[in-house]
Each structure stands twice: as C-alpha cells, then as structure tokens.
Amino acid sequence: MELPAELERYIFEWAARVHSGTRAALIQVSKYAGPWIEPILYEIVIVGVRSRGCQPSLDALQRYGHHVRHLLLGTDPKALISQYLVACPRTINLGIWTSQKLDEEAIDALKRLPLERLCIHLEAIFNYQALLLPQAEKILSAFPKLTHLDIASDSAPQPIIPCLKLLPKLSHLSLPRDFRPAPETVLKYWREIPTLEYFTLVAEGNGSEDYSEDFRRSEDDLRVVRCLVRNFLDDWKRAAKGESDMWAYVKVVTERRSGLML
Structure with a gap:
C-alpha cells in the first residue's frame, strides 16, 4: 500500500x-x-558552544548553510565568524556569545542577515560606552525586522537607549541582571522605544523553577520582569525549536501584572 x-x-x-x-x-x-x-x-546550528546540537563543519555549512534559520556562535570560532555568517545567509535567529570585537568583514556579513532575534554582547559590534551614534546607526538600522534583542553585555547598557529607536519592530528587550535601572531610566526605555512590549533583566542560575523571579526587588517597576534562567543554552535551543522559553515566561508575568497597572 x-x-x-x-x-x-x-x-x-x-x-x-x-x-x-x-x-x-x-x-x-x-x-x-x-x-x-x-x-x-541544518535548521538549527550551534558552533563553539558545548552542546548536543547540530555542529557541522564550515565546509558542510558552505554547502547546506542556506537551510540554517537559527545560528549560535560561541567563543571558539572568533576568527571564522564572518565565514559562518556568510555561509548562513537566511538566519533569522542569531546568538554571538563573545565579547571580543568582531572584524569589519563579520559586521558586514551580520548586517546582511534578515534577523528577527539577536542575542549578542554589544562590545562585539561597537564600543557603546564611548558611543558614536553614526557607528551604531550604521549597524542597527540594518535590522528592520528585529523583534527580540537579548543584550549579554557585562556593563550597564543605558547609553544605547537612543540607538534602540533605530529598530522599528523591537518588542522584546532583555538586559543583564546586574543592570539596576533607576525609575526614571525605566521610564525612558518605555517612552523612547514605543514598540517595546516586554522588558526583562535576566540572569543564569538555580531558581525554584525552570524560570523564576527569585531576585525580584520591591522597588522594581512592575513593567520590568527579573527572570532567572537555569541554563541559557537550553533556553536558546527551546526558542529555536519553537518551544516555551524565557520570553514565554516573561509574557505570562507581564500579563498577570497588567491588571495591577490599570
């Protein structure tokens, strides 16, 4: 039959x-x-990060990279990052987990991707502490479809607020746990990024659940969700597979709080 x-x-x-x-x-x-x-x-590819995920060689990606939609690059292949980005031109979800500055070839390849989600150390693409707006604008304006931005930088990313307005569809913004925004800074994020819907401060650690608010502070603005994630790699892979991830948890918390803000 x-x-x-x-x-x-x-x-x-x-x-x-x-x-x-x-x-x-x-x-x-x-x-x-x-x-x-x-x-x-080849839909989900992880390189330079310890994982059981698909870790093909660069030669394989140069043949099959057009199938890649979710690409995570760790610290190991820094010298090859531009080649990985060029080999995967249809990537919509990208993680670059290194704080070392990318070369111009890699940045040019990055700007050509049709990104919808990006997890990155900002230090990898520009010096945002001594921010030159034209430099940031040149990079961020290349991502008109970007909705999710997870900033993995080690220091407070407050200087980038003006740059985030260059992302016309940005709705999900994640900042590092150690960033402690004052109430006026939080208001500035919401006022200057009109598309913003979900705002979280995130850290990796052992919470009471897979996702939890174990380090929430009483003085926090209700619109800011402090999310503790047990394993960032597992969370990234869940998102790539279309499964419930950190942002699904943040959405639930935000909607639960919405009644308190009315």
Whole structure:
C-alpha cells in the first residue's frame, strides 16, 4: 500500500523533528527522503558552544548553510565568524556569545542577515560606552525586522537607549541582571522605544523553577520582569525549536501584572 506523497513527507519530517537522533538514518532511507530531511538537519546550528546540537563543519555549512534559520556562535570560532555568517545567509535567529570585537568583514556579513532575534554582547559590534551614534546607526538600522534583542553585555547598557529607536519592530528587550535601572531610566526605555512590549533583566542560575523571579526587588517597576534562567543554552535551543522559553515566561508575568497597572 502506497501512502500519498504529502502524507509520507509529513511522516518523515515529523520523525526528524521529534526524534532528532534518527535524522542521519532517515536521510539514507531513499533518494527522495534526503531532500526532505536535509533542511531540518541544518535548521538549527550551534558552533563553539558545548552542546548536543547540530555542529557541522564550515565546509558542510558552505554547502547546506542556506537551510540554517537559527545560528549560535560561541567563543571558539572568533576568527571564522564572518565565514559562518556568510555561509548562513537566511538566519533569522542569531546568538554571538563573545565579547571580543568582531572584524569589519563579520559586521558586514551580520548586517546582511534578515534577523528577527539577536542575542549578542554589544562590545562585539561597537564600543557603546564611548558611543558614536553614526557607528551604531550604521549597524542597527540594518535590522528592520528585529523583534527580540537579548543584550549579554557585562556593563550597564543605558547609553544605547537612543540607538534602540533605530529598530522599528523591537518588542522584546532583555538586559543583564546586574543592570539596576533607576525609575526614571525605566521610564525612558518605555517612552523612547514605543514598540517595546516586554522588558526583562535576566540572569543564569538555580531558581525554584525552570524560570523564576527569585531576585525580584520591591522597588522594581512592575513593567520590568527579573527572570532567572537555569541554563541559557537550553533556553536558546527551546526558542529555536519553537518551544516555551524565557520570553514565554516573561509574557505570562507581564500579563498577570497588567491588571495591577490599570
């Protein structure tokens, strides 16, 4: 009995997504199953971070990188970051987990990506403590579709507020836990970024739950959610897979508080 081609493809794709360990074997099943599974195999790529995720070589990405939608680059491949970015031109969710300054080639490749989500140390792309607005504008204005920005910088990112207005769809903003905004600073974020809907201060650590508000302060503005994440890598992978992540938790907390702000 032959199944309709659409149903057969659905079964293969479902198996590849739900049981990721079977992907390599599924590609070998038939000559037409390979092209179905291949995009899924390279949809999420992690390089330079200890993970069980897909960590293909640069040679493989130069052949299959057009399938990549979610790309996480750690500290190891700094000298190769530009090549990874060029090899994955359709990336919409990008993490660059290094505070070392990227070279101009990498920044140019970064600006060509159709990004919707970005997790990055700002020090990697410009010196925001001695901020030159034209420099920041040149970079941030390249991301008209960006909705989620997770800033992993070590120092207070308050000087970047004017730059965030250059992101016309920015709705989710995450800042480091150690940033302690005064009430007037919080108001400035909400006033100067009209598209902002969710604002969180985040840290990695052992909370009472997978996501929790274990370090909330009584003086915090109700619009600021302090979120404790057990493992940033796991959270990034959940988001890439379309599963419930940090931002899903922040949304629940924000909506729960909304009644208190009316």
